[in-house]
Amino acid sequence: MSTSSPEAVKKLLENMQTDLRSLSMECKKKFPPVKEAAESGIVKIKTIAARNTDILATLKENSSEVVQPFLMGCGTKEPKITQLCLAAIQRLMSHEVVSEAAAGNIINMLWQLMENGLEELKLLQTVLVLLTTNTVVHDEVLSKAIVLCFRLHFTKDNITNNTAAATVRQVVTVVFERMVAEDERFKGIVEHLPPVQGNTNRRSVSTLRPSAKDAYMLFQDLCQLVNADAPYWLVGMTEMTRTFGLELLESVLNDFPGVFLQHQEFSFLLKERVCPLVIKLFSPNIKFRQGSSSSSSPAPVEKPYFPICMRLLRVVSVLIKHFYSLLVTECEIFLSLLVKFLDGEKPQWLRAVAVESVHRLCVQPHLLRSFCQSYDMKQHSTKVFRDIVNALGSFIQSLFIVPNTGNPAATNTPAGGSGSGSQGASQGGPGAGGQGGSLTTQAAFEYRGTWIPLMTVSVQGSAKATYLEMLDKVEPPSIPEGYAMSVAFSALLDMVRGITSMIERELAKEEEESAVRREANPQQNAQPEPGAHLVWEEMVSACWCGLLAALSLLLDASTDETATENILKAELSVASLCGRLGLVTPRDAFITAICKASLPPHYALTVLSSNATNINNKTYSIQGQNVQIISPSSESHQQVVAVGQPLTVQPQGTVVLTAKNIQCMRTLLNLAHCHGAVLGTSWQLVLATLQHLVWILGLKPGVGGALKPGRAVEGPSTVLTTAVMTDLPVISNVLSRLFESSQYLDDVSLHHLINALCSLSLEAMEMAYGTNKEPSLFAVAKLLETGLVNMDRIEILWRPLTGHLLEVCQHPNARMREWGAESVTALIKASLAYKHNPPLAQNQRLQLLLLNPLKELSNVLHADIRQKQLESVLQILQSQGDSLGPGWPLVLGVIGAIRNDQGESLIRTAFQCLQLVVTDFLPTMPCTCLQIVVDVAGSFGLQNQELNISLTSIGLLWNISDYFFQRGEAITQELEREEAVLQKQAREKGEPLNRPFHPAPPFDCLWLCLYAKLGELCVDPRPAVRKSAGQTMFSTIAAHGTLLQQPTWHIVVWKVLFHLLDSVRKSSTTADKEKIESGGGNILIHHSRDTAEKQWAETWVLTLAGVARIFNTRRYLLQQLGDFFKAWEVLLDHIQSAALSKNNEVSLAALKSFQEILQIGTPVKDSALPTEALALAAMGVPPVLIDTLNASGPGRPLLRSDSMLERLTRYSNAEFQAPPPGEDSALEDSALWWSAWNTWYRTGTDSTRPPSGGTDRPSFIPSQPFLTALVQIFPALYQHVKTGFSMDDLRKLGVILHGAVSVPISSDASPFILPSYTEAVLTSLQEAVLTALDVLQKAICVGPESLQVMYPAIFEQLLLFVEFSCKPPQYGKLETKHVANAKYNQIQLFAPAEWVALNYVPFAERSLEVVLDLYHKTACHKAVINEKVLQNVIKTLRMPLGLKYACPSESTWKLAVSSLLKVLSIGLPVARQHASSGKFESMWPELANAFEDFLFTKSTPPDNMSIQEFQNNEAIDVEVVQLISTEILPFANFIPKDFVGQIMTMLNKGSIHSQSSSFTEAEIDVRMREEFSKVCFETLLQFSFSNKVSTPQEGYISRMALSVLLKRSQDVLKRYVDDERLSGRCPLPRQQVTEIIFVLKAISTLMDSLKKTQPENVDGTTWAQVIALYPTLVECITCSSSEVSSALKEALGPFKDFMQPPVSRVQNGES
Secondary structure (H helix, E strand, O other), X not given: OOOOOHHHHHHHHHHHHHHHHHHHHHHOOOOHHHXXXXXXXXXXXXXXXXXXXXXXXXXXXXXXXXXXXXXXXXXXXXHHHHHHHHHHHHHHHHOOOOOHHHHHHHHHHHHHXXXXXXXXXXXXXXXXXXXXXXXOOOHHHHHHHHHHHHHHHOOOOHHHHHHHHHHXXXXXXXXXXXXXXXXXXXXXXXXXXXXXXXXXXXXXXXXXOHHHHHHHHHHHHHHHHHOOOXXXXXXXXXXXXXXXXXXXXXXXXXXXXXXXXXXXXXXXXXXXXXHHHHHHHHHHXXXXXXXXXXXXXXXXXXXXXXXXXXXXXXXXXXXXXXXXXXXXXXXXXXXXXXHHHOOOOOXXXXXXXXXXXXXXXXXXXXXXXXXXXXXXXXXXXXXXXXHHHHHHHHHHHHHHHOOOOOOHHHHHOOOOOOOOXXXXXXXXXXXXXXXXXXXXXXXXXEEOOEEEEOOOOOOOOOOOOOHHHOOOOOOOOOOOOOHHHHHHHXXXXXXXXXXXXXXXXXXXXXXXXXXXXXXXXXOOOOOOOHHHHHHHHHHHHHHHHHHHHHHHHHHHHEOOHHHXXXXXXXXXXXXXXXXXXXXXXXXXXXXXXXXXXXXXXXXXXXXXXXXXXXXXXXHOEEOOEEOOOOOOOOOOOOOEEEEEOOOOOOOOOOEEEEHHHHXXXXXXXXXXXXXXXXXXXXXXXXXXXXHHHHHHOOEEEOHHHOEEEXXXXXXXXXXXXXXXXXXXXXXXXXXXXXXXXXXXXXXXXXXXXXXXXXXXXXXXXXXHOOOOOOOOOHHHHHHHHHHHHOHHHHHHHHHXXXXXXXXXXXXXXXXXXXXXXXXXXXXXXXXXXXXXXXXXXHOHHHHHHHHHHHHHHHHOOOXXXXXXXXXXXXXXXXXXXXXXXXXXXXXXXXXXXXXXXXXXXXXXXXXXXXXXXXXXXXXXXXXXXXHHHHXXXXXXXXXXXXXXXXXXXXXXXXXXXXXXXXXXXXXXXXXXXXXXXXXXXXHHHOOOOOOOOOOOOHHHHHHHHHHHHHHHHHOOOOHHHHHHHHXXXXXXXXXXXXXXXXXXXXXXXXXXXXXXXXXXXXXXXHOOOOEOOOOOOOOOOOHHHOEHHHHHHHXXXXXXXXXXXXXXXXXXXXXXXXXXXXXXXXXXXXXXXXXXXXXXHHHHHHHHHHHHHOOOXXXXXXXXXXXXXXXXXXXXXXXXXXXXXXXXXXXXXXXXXXXXXXXXXXXXXHHHOOOOOOHHHHHHHHHHHHHHHHHHHHHHHHHHOOOOOOOOOOOOOOOHHHHHHHHHHHHHHHHHHHHHXXXXXXXXXXXXXXXXXXXXXXXXXXXXXXXXXXXXXXXHHHHHHHHHHHHHHHHHHHOOHHXXXXXXXXXXXXXXXXXXXXXXXXXXXXXXXXXXXXXXXOOOOOOOOOEEOOOOHHHXXXXXXXXXXXXXXXXXXXXXXXXXXXXXXXXXXXHHXXXXXXXXXXXXXXXXXXXXXXXXHHHHHHHHHOHHHOOOOOHHHHHHHHHXXXXXXXXXXXXXXXXXXXXXXXXXXXXXXXXXXXXXXXXHHHXXXXXXXXXXXXXXXXXXXXXXXXXXXXXXXXXXXXXXXXXXXXXXXXXXXXXXXXXXXXHHHHHHHHHHHHHHHHHHHHHHHHHHHHHOOOOOOHHHHHHHHHHHHHHHHHHHHHHHOOHHHOOHHHHHHHHHXXXXXXXXXXXXXXXXXXXXXXXXXXXXXXXXXXXXXXXXXXX
């Protein structure tokens, strides 16, 4: 019921009347005036009630009168009356019917009562009611009322005092509440001045409204009183305590901060009065140093007083809390003081209260933020916030370092027991149940022997102070041990919690807003206002050092799991906050702290120590505050749970892990797991630490990178307790989850994680250098794990990830490498198998990126890595082979990246991959990769580690070529599409298309690459490879060459075939001639292959043959190329250089190839081939290939022959139709043949030219088979060039033939080439030479007249050969042994390799026969006559004829004679016919000499010649003489005189066996040729007196003959007579006797002839000679020989016929 309702008013009136009645009753006797006043008061009240409607208002107007009776009643000082009056007054007040005047009167009355010490409690009550019910009391009245209350506070009565204190507090509050209400009322009307910030000097209160003024005056006086000054307003104060004043000040400031903030006057008071006051009062506390005795200081120092100090701190707390914005400087001072109070030198209680105050600040994060903004962020200002935190840190540190002196109560109190303070069990920690609590369970900190228990001091987040609330204590309380520590600890934790949660809330809000903004306006990338961020960053920067120092120390000292957990949580949250704010240094510092705590004490871990030193250097001496980062001590009493080896380079002892280490490790894992996104670079610290822990715990990586507890074998020194054993799976699980959770990190954080792992791994690599100890594989394993869980965005981390792992793969430590390779390959396989979006097939770039590391592995030199790489390639091929698509080049590149310095096994593995590719994947890969396949297969052919692989790879190339052949059309289409794209791109870039063999069509290029590869293999250093490659190459060109387009053939010829020929020629000519020792094992090398040179020779042979075969079989195709002639020339040049090579095998083969391209091969018999092969042969497929097609040998797929035929026919129908031989082709052909002829000529000339050097052993002499082949080429070649074959060419030919025949053979080969010397057989070379000449002469024979001029040359050539019979040709200056000598000494096969000249006799004789034959045919030809062929023949024959018995072979001269006879029988008639022309002039003397040399030879017959043989030989001589008598002498008139004379002389010589010394030959020739002489003589005589003298010429002959004869007889007779005389008794030699008899017979014959002849035929001289004989004959009569005598008789007889008387001389002389 409200006081203004009618019922209430009615009740009031009634009560008042009752009160007045009671008063009048009480005062009736003693105090009549009072009674009267009361009664008149009743009347007054009634009157008011009756007359007025608004009774209360009227009452108030008249309140002075109404109250009067009660005041008088109070004045009686009668307790009963006074109590009654006061109650009535109170009732009036409560109805608010007291006016200002009345209130003044009441107060005055109360003052009197107070001074009289009456009804003190009632008084207080009345004042309170008066002031609380209405606002009429102001100014002096109010101040009087307040003073009254104060006065009552200082009575002797405790109850009164306390009540008064309460009243005062209430009254003060009321005063200020009134002001607040007043402000509210005026709010709308007057604009308030803004709250004052700066200093102002306004002391005037005139501007304040009434209530404000009261409040102002009151507050001002309170300050005066506390300062012990006289009050201005509260007049009448008698005494006052500071403690009460401070409490009042505190309550006002705490309850009405708005007043001070809104009114400048009040702000001024705060600044000018309150703050100085507080600072002044603090001074004893500041100056005081504990433990300094007063005597030592010059003036006694006022001792700190607990009650005041504590209250001051409370005031300060309020000031700071509410007015830091006004009192910037002052608060700075207060806070600095507060910090000072934490000093170790201050009393314990002071430190405790200060810590509680600090705790109060710490639970207000917003306040802390304001400090930071107001102080720390301003220039030239104390860094207050930082100092607070540092002070807390130092405080905690000091507790451990400074022993507890100066507080005996505390030191003596047993831990947890209750001391003298009100603390004790209520405040104690878990172990506070009195002395019973054992030390071990007590939560506590222990550090270097200092043990500090930990108590529960307040609920988390609220600063419930203990000592700050002890307002009743006058003496400083005793502080239990550990209390200050516990408060400081809570303060730290609360501060961390508050700040982090505040900032995180704001960050979250900011992120939310920006997300909303982004949604609303996606374009605008709004940055949050930087202010907030700056503040947060400054806060963290300011506090982190101190926090870290304190928390690290506490963490190290903590023995309680919960406390440890709290510390770690705090460190974790600060680290995470720093991370979010991007403050790297603090973040790293906190993480370092956690890391250090996880590891054993003093563990040497560079990452951490280097980091800590950095931090130390940077910020640890903060404004002189001594904040050290205390390194963990090893003495903490912790349960050891594991012993293991440290991860260091040098093996050290063991290290131990405690339960706390493991707890920290879990925090670390938690940090990484939940806050991975903000760790950034400090991932490195975290991971390094984890790595070491994992190492110490002996966890080893398993499949996929997850860590599992290692086997006991790993580290003998690793000891794990069961406690930790159960933890390990959990830890390893969390570790794995940690890296799995990397999939939720954003890209940047993920990169940080990867970078950290990489640098960790680099360290591990550094450490593992030079040792074969197990390295730490943590980082590598985790990189793998991270990669595997982030497959969906693998692209962004692929490069750093694989880049690093590739480095690991190059590490010398095998285990390290192995894991590197394992990780790379596992990642590649997983990434290829992962279902990417879009799939890899559509994302070529990604696929190539993923495959790239596989390629990079090829650069690693370690075989184990390459092995791993190749195994994974094999797996990739098996699993993803079909879908590699654009990745093929990379994969093939890996397979092909083999080097010779790698072992066989690697090459074998790689080759398996290649085989798989060739057998299974050629159809699935893009055709553009086929070329790479060819290259790779080629590179396997070229590797020199494993011959079988080289050979198999050549087989693969054959298979590939087959695949090309079968899929030709498809491949062509695809390649052409691709080509079009490339060309377009090239055009756009304006570059030419860069592709090998460019102008050729792409499919042809593929073939060309294949051929080029095979070409490279054809010059491999190993003979087997060369051979295989050569066969394959020529077979593929032969089998599939038809697919190539015509222009491509041009490239094949020039770039492939000729290039190959060049290389082979070069290698062959430079090959080593050293003998190769037989290969390893039992392989024997045949002597024909025992030097590199000989092995290369085989290759040269193969290559040349192959190329020649292609030229032969593809002649028509090649002829259509523009430069076939040039190619032909080049080929011929190669043939020539091969033919002239110093190797018999090569040179012979070259000629075979020559024969082949001239198409003079031996024809294949038709029956020998199956029908289809015939068909192939018809198409120009060489027989060699036909064999390979029919027999499917190893590595040759069996082609179904029918399809092969069809295909060949289809491809080559056009090509194999030989073009009709038009004019052009005929001309072109002749050029080709002439080119061939020139080559043949050059080859022949060079190979048969004798060495020019000295007699040293010649470098090389061509072999017989070679020369034979060379000469055998000529006939065929001649058929093509005969039309233009000139005399000059013939001469060239002659030189070559002559040279060829002159070449000797080495004596070790002669038994194979030469027949035994008894047989007269020609060698094949000699046959060939004669055949060549034969071909020529036949051609001349059938050819036109003009050719006949060549006959003489042919004769000349043949005659040269005939001479060989007597004079074997010289080969340079070479010493040769003639076979002639071999008749006597058998050829010594093992003599040093001399050269043996051939037995030329059979050859010369055959040549002679040819000459005869030819002469027979051509004797009458003009050329033959003109060129004096006959003379030459005779001249040549003269040599064997002259040598006769001296000829190497007897048959020679016999043949020569018979030939001479035949030739003459043909030639003489011709000579006679042409006698007049003089063409035969010079022949006659030659012939005469020939006869002379033969008939009177200078050689003696061999000693062992039989009579029979002698007679046979004589018969030959006789035959010659007969020829002379039949063919020459009868035609003397056609013959030159000289010649006839010579013949006569010769006959004469033959007819007489003279013994005269002038005929020396008589002495040589022991045996008489009686028959021969006789024939000679007869011939002589026959021609002497031939009756039919038809010409003077003939007569001349006979005269000559006669005179010769007579002269001869005279000589013989004379000599005989002389000898006879000299010899005396001795008979003369038989032959001389015979001769004389013969002469005598001749004389008788002559006489007969003279008798028969016409006298005119005999000239005078003859007669004279005849007659002169007579005396000589007479002289002979004395001879003793009967035979001579009888002959003499016959000779002398005929003289009688001429004995006539002399006739006149003249007559005789005329005749």
